[in-house]
Amino acid sequence: MDKTLLKGLRVLETINELDGQALTIEQLALQVGLTRSNTHRTLQSLSHAGYVYRDPVSGGYRCTLKLFEMxxxxxxxxxxxxxxxxxxxxxxxxxxxxxxxxxxxxxxxxYIDKIDSPQPIRAYSVIGGRAPAYAVATGKVLLSFQPADYLVQYQSVLQQHTASTHIDLAFLRNEFRQVQLRGYAENHGEWREGVGGLAAPLLNGLNKVVAALGISGPLDRLSPEAMTRMAPLVLRSAQALSSQLGYRGEYFDLPKE
Structure with missing residues (x-):
């Protein structure tokens, strides 16, 4: 058990429970049962991570909005x-x-939700399950709208999953630019052999891409021609759902069915 982490959480919870009241190091040390030096080091770490800040007037510490954002x-x-x-x-x-x-x-x-295909052969996934974002269609969509340095931060985790997985940064950046232009991403067996997908972004009222909606299935059915044919269906569904999320801007040009 990481005692340093637990100390940090206790300090953070104590500040958060006092409805915006700024607490000094001495007050916090007394409340959480730590020494002053321990409390000071913990606050420095929390401040550096962006969870608390020091009020310039009172000298006490308050929580930032980072917890609210999470x-x-x-x-x-x-x-x-x-x-x-x-x-x-x-x-x-x-x-x-x-x-x-x-x-x-x-x-x-x-994956926060899913509907299984009625077909006897289908893509396998579970709600709450994970997949490498750079190797699946919904993930590619979400990565395409991240800040420019996002990929660089995670470069060390890129790894080959199949012979079709792309891990070259220049290749991925070019692919993501194409996704930004046409509005959808494709996966051709890059996570699981023989399994592909197609996905489009969901935008909210702040014009931010916040989730992705996509389909997946065997590449025997989701051939390049089938993906081109189904792209308008995915885009229209994503556009309609984005409207429900408050998005009022222009969506992507819908390809002809």
Whole structure:
């Protein structure tokens, strides 16, 4: 058990519980039962990580909005899941393939909802499961709209999963530029041999890409021609769901069916 981490969490929770009241090092040390030096070091770490800041007037410490941002992201994930259900069902009916709703966490996508294909041979996944974002369609969509240095931060985790996996940064950046232009990403067996996918971004009222909606299935069915044919279906579903999330801007040019 990491005692340093537990100390940090106790300090953070104590500051957060006092409804915005700034606490001095001495007050915090007394409340959490730590020495002054221990409390000071913990506050320095929390401040460096962006969770607390020192009030210039009182000299006490307050929580930043970082905890709120983390909680808001979780709440959004729960909210988009409930809003997405009818759009996912319609897309599943239209394509006959498995449908996934994904969010980005580091260099992974997390599947927050799914509908299985009725076909006897289908892509396997579980709600709460993860996949390398750079190797699946929903992940590529989400990575395509991250800051320019995002890939560099996670370069060390890029690894080959199949013969089709792309881990070259220049290649990935070029692919992500194409995704930004056309509005959807494809996966041709880059995570699992013989399994492909197609996905489009979900935007919210702040014009931010916050999740991805996609389909997946065997490459025997999701051939390049089939993906081109199904791209408008995925884009239209993602556009309609984005509207429900508050997005009012221009979506991507929809290809002809």
């Amino acid at each position: 909680g808001a992201r979780l709440l959004f994930s729960l909210d988009v899941r409930s809003l997405a259900a009818p759009f996912m069902r319609e897309l599943a009916d239209q394509t006959g393939e498995s449908v996934h709703l994904s969010v980005l966490e580091g260099m992974d996508v997390v």
